Amino acid sequence: MYMHEWALAEAVVSAVSQIAQREGLKFVSQVKIMVGELQQVELDIFEFALTQLKSGILEKAKFVLETVPARLLCRVCGKEWSFARNSLARDASEAVHFIPEAVHAYVRCPKCGSPDYEVVTGRGVWIESIKGVQHP
Amino acid sequence: MDRKHKRCTASMMDPRVSVISGRLKGVKRVIAVSGGKGGVGKSLVASVLALILSDRQHQVGLFDADFTSPSTHVILGASKIQPLEDNGLVPCVAHGLRYMSIVAFSHDEALPLRGTDVSNVLIELFAITRWGELDFLIIDMPPGISDAALDIMRLVRRLEFIIVSTPSLLTFETVRKLVRLLADMKAPVLGVVENMKMRESTFLARQVAAMGVPYLGEIPYDPKVEDALGNVKLLRETVFARKLSEIASKLESCP
Ligand SMILES: Nc1ncnc2c1ncn2[C@@H]1O[C@H](COP(=O)(O)OP(=O)(O)OP(=O)(O)O)[C@@H](O)[C@H]1O
Ligand SMILES: [Mg+2]
Ligand SMILES: [Zn+2]
Numbered sequence: 001m002y003m004h005e006w007a008l009a010e011a012v013v014s015a016v017s018q019i020a021q022r023e024g025l026k027f028v029s030q031v032k033i034m035v036g037e038l039q040q041v042e043l044d045i046f047e048f049a050l051t052q053l054k055s056g057i058l059e060k061a062k063f064v065l066e067t068v069p070a071r072l073l074c075r076v077c078g079k080e081w082s083f084a085r086n087s088l089a090r091d092a093s094e095a096v097h098f099i100p101e102a103v104h105a106y107v108r109c110p111k112c113g114s115p116d117y118e119v120v121t122g123r124g125v126w127i128e129s130i131k132g133v134q135h136p
Numbered sequence: 137m138d139r140k141h142k143r144c145t146a147s148m149m150d151p152r153v154s155v156i157s158g159r160l161k162g163v164k165r166v167i168a169v170s171g172g173k174g175g176v177g178k179s180l181v182a183s184v185l186a187l188i189l190s191d192r193q194h195q196v197g198l199f200d201a202d203f204t205s206p207s208t209h210v211i212l213g214a215s216k217i218q219p220l221e222d223n224g225l226v227p228c229v230a231h232g233l234r235y236m237s238i239v240a241f242s243h244d245e246a247l248p249l250r251g252t253d254v255s256n257v258l259i260e261l262f263a264i265t266r267w268g269e270l271d272f273l274i275i276d277m278p279p280g281i282s283d284a285a286l287d288i289m290r291l292v293r294r295l296e297f298i299i300v301s302t303p304s305l306l307t308f309e310t311v312r313k314l315v316r317l318l319a320d321m322k323a324p325v326l327g328v329v330e331n332m333k334m335r336e337s338t339f340l341a342r343q344v345a346a347m348g349v350p351y352l353g354e355i356p357y358d359p360k361v362e363d364a365l366g367n368v369k370l371l372r373e374t375v376f377a378r379k380l381s382e383i384a385s386k387l388e389s390c391p
Contacts, residue, residue, distance in 0.1 A: 098241060
């Protein structure tokens with residue numbers, strides 16, 4: 001049984017192939033992926049899935065993963081704070097892992113108690129850049 | 137970096153969107169149950185329609201896409217709705233339906249989301265949910281032409297719409313706009329269902345016909361519905377279900 005990280009990896013591989021083709025690349029050498037802390041992606045599994053799924057234009061691609069801290073900003077009082085992964089109960093933590101926005105059901109602004117805050121950075125998985133070699 | 141090498145900034149590209157159509161590949165028809173106004177019976181129609189089609193041996197999925205006030209789990213009396221983690225999420229099975237609702241993630245808590253959050257959740261759910269092979273995926277749509285409704289239209293290009301209306305002039309006013317918008321977006325409308333009818337009137341049927349949209353039929357206000365909520369056996373026995381059953385036959389015979 002594969003983890004949900006495989007579905008995310010599938011999405012990344014499919015998106016990178018589409019971009020690479022659109023940009024006229026012959027092959028992709030490096031893909032930089034940002035992984036937001038909020039989603040609590042298991043990096044080992046995610047990276048393994050990426051290397052297993054890559055093929056064709058991505059055959060030689062190296063995946064560089066970078067973790068982005070989750071920063072939350074209250075829309076009501078302006079307080080900014082970091083999300084602490086171990087602050088959630090197991091159920092809640094699992095829900096946020098699948099759907100990061102579920103955080104709004106479980107976390108309140110530490111200053112004013114509002115659920116109306118923005119996840120400024122570190123939500124989920126993002127493709128930052130793609131390097132490759134173009135067709136001559 | 138020499139000229140042969142290229143570095144593209146992909147930050148505008150959301151990796152999740154690229155897999156959505158693939159995730160719905162095994163789904164034959166995606167039916168969006170929508171309406172111009174709140175409280176007209178969208179969730180009830182979506183839930184009972186899903187049950188009826190499933191009773192007729194179709195493989196049916198039900199997706200509750202109303203994140204602000206999800207209600208299909210209450211209508212169906214579905215308590216254990218945890219999806220299974222397997223290369224994404226496999227929907228749970230509730231009364232024979234493959235079922236997905238935000239409640240699986242928000243549990244009993246309120247989930248106050250802004251527009252961009254709602255978009256993100258929709259994209260995430262469409263990208264990771266593995267519906268498998270389905271004859272029908274029924275979507276209980278968020279209200280009218282909200283951000284969320286527009287997002288679903290953008291993400292799932294093959295929606296067929298059922299529009300639920302009440303007999304009221306006020307509801308029809310919003311239905312008229314919704315129908316126009318859908319026509320502009322080239323989204324197929326299967327037709328309008330007239331719900332909660334309390335007296336004889338041909339107003340809505342005539343108006344709908346004048347717009348060139350099929351009038352699928354009427355469902356009376358059924359006082360038995362309230363006590364049947366949460367109990368699919370009782371729901372199936374309501375006049376509501378019987379009338380919706382006739383409408384379902386029309387949908388089955390569409391392309
Ligand atoms: N034909 C009917 N007879 C009796 N009660 C009905 C009928 N149709 C709907 N109802 C009831 O009316 C209420 C509103 O229905 P429902 O929640 O399905 O509407 P909705 O359009 O999904 O609302 P919302 O816009 O809030 O999502 C519910 O209590 C439902 O049980
Ligand atoms: Mg509803
Ligand atoms: Zn605050």
